[in-house]
Amino acid sequence: MASTSVSVAAFSGEQLAQAAFTAFSNVLNELDGAATRVWAFLPMITARDSDGLDRYMRMNVGRAQAYRAARWPMSFMPAGTCVGHAGDALVVHALAMPGNLRAIENARQLPAWQYSSKFGPSAPPFTRAVVSDHLLMASGTAAVVGEDVVHPNDIDAQWREALGHLAALRASAGARGRWRAVQIYVREKAHISIISRLAHHEFPDQCERVLHAPLCRDALLVEVEAVADV
Incomplete structure (x- = not known):
């Protein structure tokens, strides 16, 4: 595991993309092999600049460049949140x-990583999940079908959609174990109690935390990550 922190609050546009390149390059080059799972936490994630691009889009430019230039070649994009x-x-x-x-x-x-250009000049470089031997690691999973958000303004429906995607990932991976080490990110404070209740029902002993956090699109209300034994 490698970690880094780069101050970016004052950056926008290409400055932010360059800072992201530096941050991701730093952690990738500290690893003993190709990255399989990556987490990033970005201030003001959906704030837009004068070119109409949000900070997540700018970060993805630097992130993708760092992945291409990584010390350890990647055969596929890592899982990501x-x-x-x-x-x-x-x-x-x-x-x-x-x-x-x-x-x-x-x-x-x-x-x-195949998203259209409406999500920025560089598509988000992550895969939906990665299997390492007997462990399935799911990326942050939300109510996106195709490449678009579904069920806007409906927290219950978005939760069900995310669970459906997680079930599809388990099936594709042939995972036998239940989801565990579940972490949930919720955009609106008002929804935390709702999601906590739903999570307790779905993952009674496997949910580690429910966190209040802005997500990468304004229309997304909840995002779930987890691991399972294969």
Whole structure:
């Protein structure tokens, strides 16, 4: 595991993309192998600049460049989570897992790295999940079908959609174990109690935390990540 933190609150546009390149390059080059799982926490994640691009889009430019230039060649994009936070730094954590690796996609979702240009000049470089030997690691999973958000303004429907995607990933990976180490990110404070109740029912002993965090699109209300034994 490698981690870094780069102050980006004052940056926008190409400055932010360059800062992201530096941050992701730093963690990737500290690893002992290719990254398989990456987390990023970006301040003001959906704020837009004078060119109409939001900060998540700008970060993806630098992230994709860092992945292409990484010390360890990547046979596929790592699994990923990126949400906002209230600080002023881009915080990145990366994990390299040993063993036999394979990427898992979801037939109901376009691979994120194939998204159209309406999501920025560089598509988000992550895969929906990664299997390392006997462990399935799901990316942050939300109510996106194809490449578009579904069920806007409906927290219950978005929750069900995310669970459906997680089930599809387990099936594709042939995972036998239940989801565990579940972490949930919720955009609106008013929805935290709702999601906490739903999570307790769905993951009675496996949910580690429910966090209040801005997500990478304004229309997304909830995002879930987890691991399962294969």
